[in-house]
Amino acid sequence: MKASAFAYARATSVANALELLGMHGEKAKVLSGGQSLLAAMNLRLIAPELVVDIGDLAELRGVVVKGDVLAIGALTRHADLLRSPEIAAHAPLLKDAVAHVAHPAIRNRGTIGGSLAQADPASELPACMLTLGATIIARGSAGERRIAADEFFAGIYETVLTPHELLVAIELPLVPKGSTHFFQEFARRHGDYALVGLAAQAAIGDGRFTDLRLGFFAVGDRPLLARSADKLVDVAITPAVLAEAACALGDELDPMEDQQATPAMRRHLAKVLLTRCVSSLLARSDLAVGASA
Numbered sequence: 161m162k163a164s165a166f167a168y169a170r171a172t173s174v175a176n177a178l179e180l181l182g183m184h185g186e187k188a189k190v191l192s193g194g195q196s197l198l199a200a201m202n203l204r205l206i207a208p209e210l211v212v213d214i215g216d217l218a219e220l221r222g223v224v225v226k227g228d229v230l231a232i233g234a235l236t237r238h239a240d241l242l243r244s245p246e247i248a249a250h251a252p253l254l255k256d257a258v259a260h261v262a263h264p265a266i267r268n269r270g271t272i273g274g275s276l277a278q279a280d281p282a283s284e285l286p287a288c289m290l291t292l293g294a295t296i297i298a299r300g301s302a303g304e305r306r307i308a309a310d311e312f313f314a315g316i317y318e319t320v321l322t323p324h325e326l327l328v329a330i331e332l333p334l335v336p337k338g339s340t341h342f343f344q345e346f347a348r349r350h351g352d353y354a355l356v357g358l359a360a361q362a363a364i365g366d367g368r369f370t371d372l373r374l375g376f377f378a379v380g381d382r383p384l385l386a387r388s389a390d391k392l393v394d395v396a397i398t399p400a401v402l403a404e405a406a407c408a409l410g411d412e413l414d415p416m417e418d419q420q421a422t423p424a425m426r427r428h429l430a431k432v433l434l435t436r437c438v439s440s441l442l443a444r445s446d447l448a449v450g451a452s453a
Contacts, residue, residue: 163201170213174299177214177326182301184210185323191215192235192274195266220273220328223247229295230332234273239264241272250334251292253341257284257359260343263351273327276312279319279382282353284345286313287383291359291375292332300325313382339363342437345377346429348420354378355421356429360437367442369393374437379430380414388412392438402438402447406431 171177181188189208191197192215200206214220220235223244230250232241241247241258248255261267261275261284275285276296289296289309296307298321305325312319321327335341345357356378363371372393374386388408395401415426439447 161202161204163198164204164207166201166208167210168213169210170215171217174214174217174219174326174328177212177217178299178301178324180210180212181326182324184212188212188323190277190326192277193237193270194274195262195270196274196278196280214326225250225334226331228334230334232272232330232332234276234327234329235271236273238267238270238272238275242267251332252335253292253343253359253361254285254288254332256341256343257288260284260345260347260350260354260357272330276330277319277321277327279313279315279317281316281380281382282357282378283383284343284354284357284359284377287357287359287375287377289330289375290383290385291361291373292335293373295331296327297329297331298325299328304328310385316381318382335361336363339371340441342440344433344436346433353420356415356426356433358430358433358437360441362441364441368396369441374434376413376430376433378415379426380416384412386412397438397442397444397447399447402435406434409434 169180187209189197189211191211191213220233222233223236223246224231225246238258238261242255272285275283294309296309296312298305314320340362342360345354347354359375361373362369369392372389374389376384376386386409388405391405391408410427413427413430415423417423
């Protein structure tokens with residue numbers, strides 16, 4: 161199957177892209193890397209009348225430290241994130257996560273902005289944005305809008321972006337010195353869509369979590385920043401405490417059923433990842449009982 165007929169326009173600037181989006185609204189779709197958009201069009205899941213190609217807008221590429229934040233242009237490709245020394249130094253969780261995104265051919269074309277705007281609930285990067293406390297920067301005719309990551313994702317393939325806005329950048333707070341992270345996902349094969357995944361960032365002092373952020377993905381209609389992480393902060397972690405947190409996590413999740421997994425399986429795998437995460441971050445083998453899937 162091939163895409164329905166559509167018009168094509170290559171934006172020459174952000175202002176030009178916004179002008180085109182303003183004229184066509186919901187009838188237009190933005191093309192950045194195209195790894196999700198073109199597949200959906202070929203399956204005729206979407207049929208835009210106009211495709212606005214922003215791929216040549218070099219101003220939307222790059223990674224740079226600005227004061228106390230790490231600024232990432234929306235058109236920065238996954239492969240560039242993997243190679244970036246700034247990402248490795250200030251957001252190593254993101255580097256680990258990107259290594260699990262699909263396959264090299266897709267990482268060479270796909271962009272961070274495209275991934276976030278696509279808002280696939282099984283995608284790694286939206287969960288990382290929650291975990292790292294990202295700010296999503298959108299630009300429209302009225303100017304820029306700064307959106308907290310935990311307010312950006314609205315449902316399956318849905319965000320709070322309007323049809324007249326363009327995602328232009330992401331800002332991440334610099335990871336504090338001494339912090340640590342964990343990333344793992346279950347998938348049928350490396351590069352396949354995740355059955356369940358976890359992106360975690362933590363600070364540890366005297367063998368206890370002083371801060372812990374757990375971003376789960378593929379566990380509902382959007383990424384989840386688990387409230388149950390609070391049960392593990394500023395307390396001595398025992399198997400009983402961990403079991404209580406795992407039970408609370410199960411109550412938070414609202415997994416969907418598909419051909420890959422049942423809701424019960426996804427809840428189980430999420431609890432396995434929680435156990436592995438806590439055991440790994442604290443380097444405690446006594447907590448790893450039951451951590452195998």
